[in-house]
Amino acid sequence: MNGEGRDVGPGARESRPPSGTPLARRAGVALYEEVKADLTRRLVAGESPPGVKLPSEASLAQGYGTNRLTVRRALADLARGGVVRTEHGVGTFVREPSVRHRIDDGQGSLSESMAERGLSVVHQVIEVTEEPSATGPPEFPRWPGATVRLRHRRSLEDTPWSLSEAVLPAALAPRDWDGTESPFTRLTRDTGIAVRRARRSFSADAATADDARWLDIQTGTPLLIVTGVNTDAEGNDLAHIQHHTRADRTEYVVNLLV
Template sequence: MRAGLVHSAQSLYAQLRDQLKAEILQGRRAPGERLPSEAELTAHYGVSRITVRQALNDLQKEGLLVKAHGKGSFVAQPAVAQDLTRLKGLAESLGGAGRSVHGRVLGFKPVKASAEAAARLGLAKGAPVMQLQTLRYLNREALSLNHSWMPLAIGERLGRIDLANRDILSVYENELGLAVHHAELSISAALATPAQARALAVAPGSAVLQVERVVHAADGAPLHYEHTVYRSDLFSYQLTTARSAA
């Protein structure tokens, strides 16, 4: 047994976990840095592969490590938070302060509205809508996978606009002249499906935030329905509330 692990009441995996955790929290391992492989850690610390795996799994659960399928374990980037007190797009909320939010369009096409999309947009099931799929990045890390639907009359006006690197709310207001008024938002915890995991470069079953949002005009008409999956190790929502007087 080597590298600072000793026989004690504390299990070997807990000692290894705490040692790696200290290296991360003290800045000796930088955000985005790749950890040695399980085999390398096994050889370096003189412990079993199971011990190493337990330690890494604990650090992943704590949000200190991110596992990329087929690539190994990396020190997690500090999570960013989006303020819920105002209706903003992702780039509006997270851009600046050394952060870059950009994206890639995965698909943009007319489809028949599913029952769920139709209900959210106030349309009949099977009505024509435009579907937009995007993958958003924070710096160079995949952050969110988004599926959006909008009435066809709105979607057809978006054809020549850069939808990869602009917030859709800004596009609606500044390019289409639509007055965005309010949105209904629901947030839930979920586990990444295999397809979501591939897009977000995480292991299948990783914890994600699942967000549904319906954006409305001032008259209440639905403009946009979206379903977004965020990496929970990189992103959170923040809300400040006040207790009113009785």
């Protein structure tokens, strides 16, 4: 895999082409609609699990006894409906379901939030660096002394979900953090300090080559950028966080009536 897109080499999952038997035509129904309906039926039945690459347009056209333009139109409709996703130059994939994530549940760790729902979270440590002082935008917390930057990839259910970064005072940072738990779960275990999400802002951006490499997507793919601050129970700033999250896998939920 490289920074230009997902790995579709020998290890990539791919479904078998459909049967070579052409569709039985129905009067008054466009052929692309019949292809779309049959593909939908097959995907709903679970013939191709989420994340699996579909056969090429040429293979599908041959199987259905039609042309590539008809198949392309059917796939475009399925993509608009959120059934599949297309990566230009790579192929069409069965879309993985979005992960609904409540950010007002009082947790300081996404891992804890997801574990409560029975989902597995894996952290892959990319780098841990120490800096002489906190630097960043105006909203970035300013702590005296050195800070530590923790950069890691989070995967949900074995699929890359976010490229994440946390900056916190060196005195609080878990120096030997190995990713077996979130940095904030580890911080609480080491210090007894309860971590809380305090402030969050949301924006959108296109994936860079580095984002694409770690998130298993193409460069330019839409991302949700989450930036914010975590605090202790008294409201003291503990960490600045930023997540580059796959937009196709994420749905943030906030309860405004709390």
